[in-house]
Amino acid sequence: MSEFIKAMKFRHACKLFDDKRRISKKEIVAVLEAGRLSPSSFGLEPWHFLVIESAKVKKALEEAFFGQPQVATSSHLVILLSRKAKFFKQTSEYLDEAFGRIEKDIKAVESGKRELISFLENDLEADVTSWAKMQAYIAGANMMTAAAALGIDSCPLEGFNAKKLKAALAENIPEFDKKSYKIALAIAFGYRAGEQTDQIRWSLEKIVTFVK
Amino acid sequence: MSEFIKAMKFRHACKLFDDKRRISKKEIVAVLEAGRLSPSSFGLEPWHFLVIESAKVKKALEEAFFGQPQVATSSHLVILLSRKAKFFKQTSEYLDEAFGRIEKDIKAVESGKRELISFLENDLEADVTSWAKMQAYIAGANMMTAAAALGIDSCPLEGFNAKKLKAALAENIPEFDKKSYKIALAIAFGYRAGEQTDQIRWSLEKIVTFVK
Numbered sequence: 360m361s362e363f364i365k366a367m368k369f370r371h372a373c374k375l376f377d378d379k380r381r382i383s384k385k386e387i388v389a390v391l392e393a394g395r396l397s398p399s400s401f402g403l404e405p406w407h408f409l410v411i412e413s414a415k416v417k418k419a420l421e422e423a424f425f426g427q428p429q430v431a432t433s434s435h436l437v438i439l440l441s442r443k444a445k446f447f448k449q450t451s452e453y454l455d456e457a458f459g460r461i462e463k464d465i466k467a468v469e470s471g472k473r474e475l476i477s478f479l480e481n482d483l484e485a486d487v488t489s490w491a492k493m494q495a496y497i498a499g500a501n502m503m504t505a506a507a508a509l510g511i512d513s514c515p516l517e518g519f520n521a522k523k524l525k526a527a528l529a530e531n532i533p534e535f536d537k538k539s540y541k542i543a544l545a546i547a548f549g550y551r552a553g554e555q556t557d558q559i560r561w562s563l564e565k566i567v568t569f570v571k
Numbered sequence: 572m573s574e575f576i577k578a579m580k581f582r583h584a585c586k587l588f589d590d591k592r593r594i595s596k597k598e599i600v601a602v603l604e605a606g607r608l609s610p611s612s613f614g615l616e617p618w619h620f621l622v623i624e625s626a627k628v629k630k631a632l633e634e635a636f637f638g639q640p641q642v643a644t645s646s647h648l649v650i651l652l653s654r655k656a657k658f659f660k661q662t663s664e665y666l667d668e669a670f671g672r673i674e675k676d677i678k679a680v681e682s683g684k685r686e687l688i689s690f691l692e693n694d695l696e697a698d699v700t701s702w703a704k705m706q707a708y709i710a711g712a713n714m715m716t717a718a719a720a721l722g723i724d725s726c727p728l729e730g731f732n733a734k735k736l737k738a739a740l741a742e743n744i745p746e747f748d749k750k751s752y753k754i755a756l757a758i759a760f761g762y763r764a765g766e767q768t769d770q771i772r773w774s775l776e777k778i779v780t781f782v783k
Contacts, residue, residue: 361601361720361721362574362720363575363578363601363605363716363717363720363721364601364604364605364608364717366575367604367605367608367609367713367717368608370608370610371610372610372614388775389573389575389576391775391779392576392579392775393575393576393579395772395773395775395778395779396576396579396580396582396770396772397579397712398582398583398584398712398715398727400727400729402584402771404772404773404778406778407778407779407780408778408779408780409780409782410779410780410781410782411782412781412782412783413782413783416782460771461771478730481732482730482731482732482733483729483733484733484734484753484754485700485701485704486698486701488697489697489698489701489702489704489705490701490729492697492701492705493701493704493705493708493756494708496705496706496708496709496712497708497709497711497712497727498712499709499712500609500610500708500709500710500711500712500713501579501712501713501716503610504575504713504716505575505576505579508573508574508575509573509575515610515612515709517612517695517702518690518694519694520693520694521694521695521696522696532780532782534780534782535780541696542696544705558608559614559672559673560607560608560616561607561616563600563603563604563607566607566616566618566619566620567603567607567619567620567622568619568620568621568622568744568746568747569622569624570621570622570623570624570625570628570744570746571624571625
């Protein structure tokens with residue numbers, strides 16, 4: 360079995376962490392790096408990661424997560440934010456900066472922006488806010504697998520009340536830029552407390568159709 | 572540098588594949604396996620993967636992808652489908668089957684379904700269709716990284732006209748169940764033709780806020 364599949368099998372939604380074990384700085388940075396290097400639509404990386412180590416802040420967010428024990432027992436709680444729809448406009452300075460990294464010519468930047476906006480308006484079958492969140496899911500998936508490869512457990516947390524969590528973030532984290540970002544998902548990282556349940560999955564035959 | 576980060580750095584949006592090189596059956600199955608083992612909300616795995624090897628079918632889909640050469644030159648084009656919103660209802664047989672894998676008691680199954688539906692109706696800040704697509708993005712991210720770990724290149728393809736692609740899939744793939752699934756994203760897999768461009772990313776400092 361390859362190292363990668365081993366990591367995929369190690370990974371499970373950890374329901375309770377050992378709250379005495381902390382992830383080292385070096386290892387949490389490696390996990391975040393896997394998120395940073397992830398692909399995104401048009402290479403826009405429309406995300407920001409809040410990495411919460413503070414026990415006090417984790418406690419303050421717990422209620423928005425319906426009291427799930429992963430939040431407070433985790434070593435690091437990462438909130439993956441995604442850019443709001445207003446950033447994906449022809450006049451967006453963020454897009455100027457993003458496209459400007461690839462295209463040096465102002466005309467090429469303007470054309471890249473037009474192509475993106477045309478895609479979002481005419482071809483995409485989702486709203487722009489959800490599309491930006493989808494990009495953050497790519498980063499989140501890679502973070503969890505990267506963590507598993509390091510023997511670090513994780514739990515993806517979509518189960519939160521979005522309004523309550525936003526309010527709690529705004530109240531407890533002065534750096535949280537609520538005017539620019541939506542909450543895409545959260546992931547708790549740490550080390551498992553005790554045995555975990557088995558992985559349950561549909562068979563490959565059930566979920567794959569080969570077209571030869 | 573860890574094997575995982577090496578894979579993340581190897582991975583890039585491959586714009587042109589060597590159309591003479593094919594991925595072996597064993598390796599494409601390993602890639603699909605990484606998708607299969609991916610986490611999903613409530614463990615529902617609301618996805619299906621169409622794995623297209625047929626040159627004729629790839630050619631027929633090309634136009635919906637605006638003629639991007641990754642489609643026809645790829646070894647395997649994977650279309651990641653996600654369940655339509657109608658499956659996430661109290662009366663859904665799919666949910667009965669999904670929750671029934673974990674909960675053996677009918678009451679527990681009914682209660683799991685109620686919990687899911689309450690979350691979708693009251694707490695989620697996205698439409699159910701987009702939320703199901705987000706799950707497929709997790710599987711897609713793991714597939715691309717798994718491929719990279721095997722030296723296989725990939726290109727995530729969101730750039731398609733959803734309506735045209737759906738029509739082309741329905742016309743060319745009799746097994747495509749358009750009544751049950753939406754198209755979440757596509758990923759072309761193969762081996763790069765020639766040199767690739769550099770990876771461009773925001774710095775970690777720019778996209779991460781530590782809350783200590």
